[in-house]
Amino acid sequence: MNPDLIRPEIAALPTYNAGLALDRFRAHYGIDCLAKLDSNENPAGPCPGVVEAIRAEAAGIARYPDAGNGALREDLAAATGTTADQIIIGNGSEDLIGAVFRTVLRPGDHVVTICPSFGLHEFGALASGAHVTKVPFNADWTFPLDGMIRAMTAEAPRVLIFSSPSNPAGPAISETEFGALLKATPADTLVVFDEAYLEYLEPAARFDAMARLAAGPHPWLILRTFSKAYGLAGVRVGYGIACAPDLAAQMMKARNPFGVNALAVAAARAALRDTDHLALSVGLAAEGRAHLARHLSEAGFVCAPSQTNFVFFDTGGVATDFAEALRHRGVLIKPWLEDPFTSWARVTVGTPDENRYFLEAVEAMRVLA
Structure with missing residues (x-):
């Protein structure tokens, strides 16, 4: 193939650091996976109503779905x-x-x-021909407000985008910090606030980010997902809340009009109704992340403070080597590939058994080291 066929912006992009599918793991390593903790999936799975909704919808899959996803949008509104x-x-x-x-x-x-x-915050911008300033977290894992403000002062951005709670680190921005950041952001900058892990926030850390954004001069977009706390990672459905209908309408032109299938919409509508299952999932994650962080810290690993369903920790060496050693013990975690955090890895909160397998595998590796 002629290399000139590929746009240079695409050729220069790194490959997305995705988790390893279970069938690929078994084929490559020849063993069963004891703990799949590399993709921030919900170990509680979806609520029972999701499976029932998918079965009920399946008979109609010969028809195209509603391109506008009207029923789900009404539910979310x-x-x-x-x-x-x-x-x-x-x-x-x-x-x-x-x-x-x-x-x-x-x-x-x-x-x-x-x-x-989150890699796509950078990769998607680079693919569009933009240049990206990445501001590192402060040493204590607080949000780097001063650095972000300096970056925006040096050159006004078209887009400010970040997640809170953060993926992959886990900290959440406070309401005071968020307000200070918005005050310093140029009025014409689009603020994209990624709340994929919103549901996991402890009550004391919660605030109405949408109200803060709506009160300011900036255009804005909030991103949320059904993949994490709702347990729907396999059906792929997320949503955005835009500052104005026109932004949502213009974005519709830039995506596949049938990108969300009918089964995914049915699943999301059912998941949204089951608040008890959501509370169960969030409770299990809070308990599990405290357990993992405590045991990792006691074992000498440095952990970032987390408000999510995972723990980000410093392996003390090359994270890819650490993760590979765990794979041979049937445990999957995600080594981070982004400089200067290549000694860090992210472990998802799993079931109690999965969490135990992970901690036992880590301890066995420390004994052998």
Whole structure:
């Protein structure tokens, strides 16, 4: 193939650091996986109503789904206190990250984010021809407000994008910090606030980010997902809440009109109704992350403070080597590949048995070291 066929922005992108599928793991390593803790999946799974909804919808799959996802948008509008025309549904929130970048970015535009960050916050911008400033977290894992403000002062960004609670690190920005950041953000900058892990926030850390954004001068987009706390990672459905209906409408032009299938929509609607299962999932995650962080800290590992369903920790060496050693013991975690955090890894909160397998494997590796 002629290498000139590929756009240089795409050729220069790293491969997305995805978790390993179970069938691929078994084929490569020849053993069963004891603990799949590399993709921040919900060990409680979806609520029972999700499976029932998918079965009921399956008979109609010869028909195209509603391109506008109207029923789910109405449900979400009622749940979030917005209007349906402000909401856009995507094939996971990743789909919407790409759509908003394709909608607003021009070659040469500036994007500001944090580091470490969710890879597509950077990759999607680079693919659109923008340049990205990544601002590292402070040493104590507080959000780097001063660094983000300096980056925006040096060059006004078209987009400011970051997640809170943060993926992969886990900390959450406070309401005071969020307000200070918005006050320093240029009025024309689109603020994309990724709340994929919103449901896991401890009550004391919660605040109404949408109200803060709506009170300011900036255009904004909030991103959320059904993949994490709702347990729907396999069906791929996320949503965005836009500052104005026109932003959602313009983003629709930049994504596949049938990108969210009928089974995914049925699953999301059922999951949204089962608040008891959501509370169960969040409770299990809070208990599990405290357990993992405590045992890792007692074993001498440095952990970032987490408000999510995972723990980010410093392996003390090359994280890919650490993760590979765990794979040979049937345990999957995600080594981080982003400089300067290549000694860090992210472990998902699993079932009690999965958490135990992980901690036992880590302890066995320390004994042998």
